[in-house]
Amino acid sequence: MAWVIFAILSILCAGAVTAMIVSRNQAHNALFLVLAFASLGGIFGLLEAPFAAGVQVLVYAGAIMVLFLFAIMMFDLREAGPREKRRLKVVLAGGLGLVLLAELVLAGRQALSAGRASAAAGGDLAHLGRLLFTDYLYAFEITSLLILAALVGALALAGRREGE
Amino acid sequence: MIPPLAFLGLAALLFVLGTIAFFVKKDLLVQFMAVEIMLNAGNLAILALGRATGKADGQALVLFVITVAAAEAVVGLAIIVLVFRRRKSIRTDDLKDLKG
């Protein structure tokens, strides 16, 4: 059963990304991406990480992609111009991508064979919460500062129209 | 039980797809989106490995990654807005001031 869900979700995700690559309309790209993120959220759930899944859907698919859509609408861009000749570089990138894929799979296999631990402790939320506030306390607090900084930075950068 | 390797494989695939997207696209904005894809692929990998080792640390890490990605997206978009205001174009082929 889990396999079926996994298959559906993964095909959805990969397919959405591929569609994003193919499509030339930016709004379409963004929407495909939303689909991809949502399915990824599902996959997170399969990994027994419900909190991560939730956050993914809320923040990524919900907030970040919305931001992107705002930006797209603001720019009001036409369709991209004629395709220039960059076949070579694209092919090269494709080739290198394949190589990278192979490498990463190998690396993954190696990583898994290295440290075999016991079965999962599961998606115990309370345990996660405890972790966040003890071992990763500093990181937790600093990320909140980081968000604040990003907020201020964005305002400072683009908050003012030129000429005001 | 789905083996962690499957998830890792998917993560690798997504990462590579994101890379290819980055190279294929001409828009700065869409390239930025491709970077987000890669980040997500990384998240997936972290979770998969976290599950394989049985610790909950993976989830904590993913939380942080997502948060940071959000902050980064904010600032990045602000910069892109500025670039667009200046150049009236966000096509990366036009932005080659660093040509050396």
Place this chain on the structure above:
Amino acid sequence: MADLFWLIPLVPGAGAFVLLLFGRRMSRRWIGLQASLAVLISFVLSTAGLVRLVQARSGTGLTRTLLSWIVSGSFSTSITFRFDELAAVMALVVTGVGFLIHVYSAGYMADDKAYDRYFGFLNLFTFFMLVLVLAGDIVLMFVGWEGVGLCSYLLIGFWFDRPAAAKAGMKAFVVNRIGDAAFIIAILLLLTAVGSSSLSAINAAPAAALLSPALVTLIAILLFVGATGKSAQIPLYVWLPDAMEGPTPVSALIHAATMVTSGVYMVCRLSGLYAASAAASSVVAWIGAVTAVFAATMAFVQNDIKRVLAYSTISQIGYMFLGCGVGAYAAGLFHLVTHAFFKSLLFLAAGSVIHALGGEQDMRRMGGLRKSLPATFPVFLVGALAISGVPFLSGFFSKDAILRSAFAGGRYVLYALGLAGAVMTAFYMFRLIYRTFYGEPKAGPAPERHLHESPRTMTVPLVVLAVFSAFAGFAGLPVLFGDRANIFGRFAGRVLRPVTHHLAPSTEVVLVLAATLSALLGIGLAFVFYRRSPAIPERLVRRFPRAYRLLAGKYYVDEAYEAAIIRPLVRGSEQVYRHFDLKVVDGALNGSAAAAGLAGRGLNVLQSGLLRDYALAFLLGAILFVGFLLI
């Protein structure tokens, strides 16, 4: 005070340092004063040292090692100064005559714009010369040897914007260098054979059988080749006549009294080697004698007053080598001392004449100056009489000592050559006197000629030198007057091998008469040719035109050297320049520069400014990195 003898070279050296660095900012008066004072101090110290040596009566003199200089493996040299009788004589000559010339220069060079540079170099020269004579070590002596060569170059070419002067300076330096090369080879041979560079060790080496006889001869001859360069003997004398382009006081100091005599000093200093090799000593004596006559013949036809004196110097130094070559080192040294007096006197007096005539040096445009230069003429005459060997003046005693030793040693041909040279010396000297001071004044009324006597800074040294030229001979009276009469001989003999020839008193008297007659003969001939019947020289020139041209052309030696050595060398180096320097060296340099440029431009391709390309690089790096981790 005698213990401070090691300051003798250093005081002028410090003076030179100050003058060369700060001379521009110093007043003329102070420059002249400081320079002369430095040499005077050295003179005083030398005198103190002399007194100590005289009182000591025997011994090895004063030695002082300043510091250890080179220590390399088994070879070590230190900076050691030695003040023995030989060094004392030389030091006194250098500082005494040097002081007088410094004073003279203050007047002579008064209008020159590079006053500070002149005195700086003069002091520097004094420093190096004193290092040379006080060195206890052959390597240190060579430092002085080279240093005086350098200063000679600097001072000959002092007016370097005159092409003739610049060329003359270079010629002097290069010819000297050739001699120096031989000298260096000799030093190397000595170091390997003897193992020590100290002069006393070297002198004792033949006796200690450290050197085979053949080796001793070879070394001695090589050293002598160096001496022919420095002391202007055959074959390396060609630079000295040209060196007259320099200021006259320089000619007096360097090219009459001191630098050119350093070869003689060297032979005397290393008399241990020369006494051990009859072959080498013969070479020295023969070259000396032949040079003496050879140079004298060229002096017959020179019209430039300084050139006559230059050839005269070459000739007289030949006498000194003749003396050393027959074993009479003390006699050679004695002639060195008297020559220093009268030759520098002659040069300085000639400078006085030239100065008065506004720069004229050609005797054909002189004449009748006896009345116009009442102070210069008498001292000039004294010098001329001294050099001609007129009895009781200094030259007579010193030349006689040399000729006597030659005769007593059975070297009759050498003696004959020396005697002939004496006649010639008197002849050309008085030719000069008659043409310059007697006869009709041929100098035209040009505006820059102020026909007056020179200032006192110039005339007083002349008088002092004249006094010495006249009376110094009495320090070295011939044995005729008793064994104790030869003060100089006995003093120098403490270090130099004493002469052991004895002649019957009657023979001595005959020799003395012969010397006197030769001097008078020469003077008489000059009188006939240039005073009584001036037509005779012209008739001789017409009768023997080729002989005249040979002499006037200096036997075409310069031309021969030019054709045989200089031109091939220059052409050879031009070839090397074109094929090696330009193509290989410059090519390599330019090539590497071009390569760097090429590499840069090549790498520039990567800097497209496009985001995509940079990302590609990232990707590549990531792949490699992960791959590396996998392996």
